[in-house]
Amino acid sequence: MKAKITQRSVEVAKAGAKPYEIRDTTLPGFLCRVQPSGRKSYVIEYARGRRMTIGNAAVLTPAQAREKAKEVLGQAAAGEDPGQERRRAKASTLRGFIEHEYRPWVRVHRKHGDAWCDVIMRVFASLADDPLASITQHKVEKVRTARLNAGIKPATVNRNVTCLRGALTHAVRSGYITEHPLADMASVDTDSSSKVRYLTADEARRLRAALQARDDEARTARVSANAWRKARSRPVLPAIPVGGYGDHLTPLVLVSLNTGARRGEMFSLEWPDVDFDLKQITIRGETSKKNRTRHVPLNAEALGALRQWRDQTGGQGLVFAGRGGERLDNVRKAWAGVLGDANITAFRWHDLRHTFASWLVMRGVDLNTVRELLGHGDIKMTLRYAHLAPQHKADAVAKLV
Structure with a gap:
């Protein structure tokens, strides 16, 4: 509303x-x-999209606030940014920069921006109140060394430093510091290839058998429950067809195993993302880790699982929805039960993705194609699977003869 601002x-x-x-x-x-x-607060909008709060209306009179507003407008007319000094004062320390400058920016531009800021504030708490310009590689190295000595895994420590590095990169671009203090800081060496866990052929057979047994048990229980309901004139539940699924777990596992999609990407998959004619699924950018859309082909097992699940559920909304149609947030209990029945140990849900990649490499698929299917932004992430293709190294050495 418009009106003359008076007491x-x-x-x-x-x-x-x-x-x-x-x-x-x-x-x-x-x-x-x-x-x-x-x-009630007095505010001056000194440029399009740029504002500054002058003060609380319970403290300042309209006349006092108006004079302060004129001063700000005068600074803006002279080519200055009246809010810049205030922002710089608030962002003078690492904590201030993260909370007042970096967090608002990264929250919009990066999917896990808030989490990154939380990591920085937790891991580098000893540096939080240091002036931003005083943060050095030596100070960060001391924190990193202490964490390594405490038994934190090198890969975790590297990720922590990467979060801080990203914040300081933004500080350089925004003019808060002139040089990047971590520009020459190398990552801690890690042996990522030894950490790949994938299903053996026998484990995969046992996993599929456990899933089928679980669905058969659900089908038998459904028949029994419906018989009980009929005897009492109650509405019956939808029958589970032969070859069908007791719930979302089996198709979710089979599609994940054959596409390498991340758990969160599967939880966000919608039926319009499934193209049965082209035999592929689309992982939309807004649901992927790297904010990049990719298309993943469906093999016969994944395609068959999705068709059966569509026939059972009607094919509307989320592909793998919770009981009320809401987005799933975990399948821990059901997944742990199946792994126990299959006698598979030390295997996480994310290892289905490792299994997909490992099987491809072992069957001779080149690493760049595997990278594209997984949605890796850097081939370095895919190189962890290179040791699974020993024949390439053997062929290279054989050329010396």
């Missing part, structure tokens, strides 16, 4: 269900913002 107009302004603003009719950009809580 009277501010006092009579009533709080509403949502925040609203009173824009002054005499000084452009000068306004009073009224919150649902009843708090």
Whole structure:
């Protein structure tokens, strides 16, 4: 709303269900913002999209706030950014920079931005109140060494430093510091190839058998339950067809195993993302880790599982939804039960993705194709599977003869 901002107009302004603003009719950009809580603040909009809070209306009079607003407008007219010094003051320390500058930016531009900021504040807590410009490679190295000595895995420590490195990169680009203190800091050496866990042929057979047994048990239980319901004139539940699934777990496992999709990508998969004609699924950018859309072909097992599941569920909304149609957040209990029945140990859900990649490499698929199917942004991530293709090394050495 528009009105001349006076003591009277501010006092009579009533709080509403949502925040609203009173824009002054005499000084452009000068306004009073009224919150649902009843708090009122004077604000000056000194450029398009740029504002500065002048103060609390319970402390300042309209005349005092108007004078401060004119000062800010004068600075803006002279080519200055009146809010810059205030922002720099708030972001002078690592903590201030993360909370007032980096977190708002990374929250919008990176999918896990908030989590990254939380990692920085937790891992580098000893540096949180240091001036941003005083952070050095030596200080970060001390934190890294202490974590390694505490038994933290090198890969985890590297990820921690990567989070901090990203924040400091933004600090350089934004002009808060002139040089990147970690520009020459190398990562801790890791042996990632030894950590790949994938299903052997026998384990895969046992896993499929355990899934089928689970579905058979659900089918038998459904028949028994419906007989009980009929005898009492109660509505029966949908029958589970022969070859069908007791719930979402089996098709979820089979599709994950044959596409290498991440758990979160599967939980967010919708039926329009499944193309039965082209025999592929689309992992949308907004649901992928790297914010990049990719298309993954479906082999016969994955395609058959999706067709059967579509026939059972109607093919609307999320492919693998919870009981109320909501997005799943985990399948821990059911997954642990199946692994126990299959006598498979030390195997995580993410290892289905490792299994997909490992099987491809062992069957002679080149690493770049595996990288594209997995959605890796860097071939370095895919190189962890290179040792599974020993024949390539043997062929190379044989050329010396």
